Amino acid sequence: MRRGPGIPADAVPLVLVAFGAGALGGTAIGGRLSDRRPMATTIPAAATTTLVLLALIxxxxxxxxxxxxxFLMALAVAARRGTTRVIAHGAAEARAPVPRDVDEATSTPRR
Incomplete structure (x- = not known):
C-alpha cells in the first residue's frame, strides 16, 4: 500500500479504518436489502465489486x-457476501425435509 499509491506509513491505519467502515456499512446495507430481495442485491453488489477493482487498476x-x-470495495464485497449467505440458507431450507411434529423433529433417525 505504501509503494503503489504512495500512502505514508502514518496513514495506513486510517486506510484500514476506511476498509472496516466500508465492510461494516456493506454488511448493514446488504443485510437489509438481501432480506427483501436477495438476487436483486447480489448482482449489483458483484457488478460494483468488479467495477471498483477495474477502477483500482x-x-x-x-x-x-x-x-x-x-472503502467502496469493502462496501460492495460485504454486501455481496451477506446476500450469498441468505441465498444459500434459503436453498438449504428448501431441500431440508420438514418434520411433521415435535417427536419427529427431536427423534434420532433409525437405521
Missing part, C-alpha cells in the same frame, strides 16, 4: 482515489 497511484476505492 488505473487509479491505484493516486492516494485519495485508492482510499475511496478501498
Amino acid at each position: 488505473p487509479l491505484s497511484t493516486a492516494p485519495a482515489a485508492a482510499v475511496v476505492l478501498i
